[in-house]
Amino acid sequence: MVEKILIKVNIVNITSNYFGDIIMKKGTLYGTHRVIDPKGSLPQPALKISNDMELYDNEILIDVDYLNIDSASFTQLKQEAQGDLEKVKNKIIEIVNQRGKMQNPVTGSGGMLIGRVEEIGSKISSNIDLKVGDRIATLVSLSLTPLNIKKIIKIDSDIDRVEIDGKAILFESGIYAKLPEDMEDTLALAALDVAGAPAQVKKLVNLGNSVLILGATGKSGLMCSCMAKQMVGSKGIVIGQARNENRGQFLKNTGFCDKVIIADVQNPVNILEEALKANGGKEVDISINCLSIPNVEMSCILPVKDGGTVYFFSMATSFTKAALGAEGVGKDVTMIIGNGYTKNHAQITLDLLRESKKLREIFNEKYA
């Protein structure tokens, strides 16, 4: 009976053309063809998507090695299972069976995956920079990635990594990075996790700019500082903010910033004063929020000159606090919502690690 049903499905899904070649089903750019519930939704907000592993013509089939579960999600799963990794395994299987994707129902978040390209849809195979066998990391969230798990092999609880036997689908609009051969997977992943940040800085910052990086000692802050320093040149200035002397000294030692300020991001006037001092009394052209805490919008806005730009990478940013805050102080600044994706962001980020020995050293030590 099962076989019969499978055959029927195949007849519906795959047809052949005049020459007998197999013709794949046509998929939509954003993967809405796989959304089961609710209809009309995009795959990410959807409650259930199809994880049938038969390929549409614009999809990429991946033989998955590892899932890198989002940190918030993994913490929640461990807590719910009271640390019992067998229970975590069962829960992951349960979620994927229910939703067709690994999206934690409590946190809503997903993660990334690493695997090998197994098949490429006929419509996209000729104009894509990938071939069967390439190892890639997906840079779209697992929360929208069709996933089918045969078996969970191992959970590495320290680095939120789940080794599986399974397959996944990448949509035509999905983004990915080929894993480089000149660095460890763990190092590449740590960097790719914040790939949007340095790539956006590269686009945003120009020669001669003054740039203030808030939270410069963190993972994305270090990358942004290092990239900003490359972009501003000798006539520009990169000012990095740290929250205490210890971290300030660490930041000075990196050489990524021209000036380091120790100031309290919860006190916008303190940040303004220190930034002015560091920048010869002038407001800066650009500020970049790499902090992971809320209520720092005004600290990002106040030090920027009229006509300047505030870039918010932090997911803890409040839209209304930024909008009303800038209006409240009459600041004519352009405020940008950090976009984790921009063209060539993975390449730009991995290249930065290759160019800066110091950055690579720090990432190897702290994050890989």
Place this chain on the structure above:
Amino acid sequence: MVEKILIKVNIVNITSNYFGDIIMKKGTLYGTHRVIDPKGSLPQPALKISNDMELYDNEILIDVDYLNIDSASFTQLKQEAQGDLEKVKNKIIEIVNQRGKMQNPVTGSGGMLIGRVEEIGSKISSNIDLKVGDRIATLVSLSLTPLNIKKIIKIDSDIDRVEIDGKAILFESGIYAKLPEDMEDTLALAALDVAGAPAQVKKLVNLGNSVLILGATGKSGLMCSCMAKQMVGSKGIVIGQARNENRGQFLKNTGFCDKVIIADVQNPVNILEEALKANGGKEVDISINCLSIPNVEMSCILPVKDGGTVYFFSMATSFTKAALGAEGVGKDVTMIIGNGYTKNHAQITLDLLRESKKLREIFNEKYA
């Protein structure tokens, strides 16, 4: 006793120079010199600011005619008072006495005020486009404006307007508009309330652009459509979205949009498809969110081409939904947080009302 104290305060606060002229106390740009609690805070988030009406050298003293209480705040006040306007009066007095500003403790919001310039601080009087006697509307929120109410004369409950005998202070960084003589106060106020929107559109939109306005039939949507139409010229296109045929017909009659689409903003794929149809199969250069409802981030992002811009005016925008949403579909778009202030925004907005008879007619009918 009271008199003695007053005299002492005066001695501390006002000194005279060599020639016997009165020298004012020096204020800070953002008004932090008036923050009482908590120290180091800016006036808006502060719990209490000084509403002592003695002027610092960079402040403007206003003899207030009306407060225009923010709609969310006024609704809350009326509900709490169960519709008893005497109780609302008392509550307003109580709030201002406690906080030194009219900031609703429940909603956190304020409003605007109209009044006459009574005095201008010595430091700014020579380089400001204002003179004593000018009638102005403040365009910074009442939630950060030092206010002193002698008496509430009348509450006009229908338009959230409170007539008072009182004074207020505008900081050096505060923004304002001179009330025009060629239109009613109510009309000018209705327009100034959304002054940021058309002014930002003027800055953002270029000749030949394709622009999608979501929520084009609302107050800011109409203004943005009208301005966008001026900016794109004959080779550009303005596409206005309406939620039903009725509103679509109304929008068509305005002539502000080249194309009108009827589509559901809660369904991003529907919006994308209709926008593509209207724009000859191409994604648009710019989308502008003038909606007042949440969960429409993807409807704003999907129709925009790579390299394009999404402008979020709506205060119901979620930062994380926008950031993760764009990444999820691999969209390389610049997403901007709507800033209620930009240079000359009041002038630009009032001029738009003067230039477009149709817009002025609609505003007079619907909002004034």
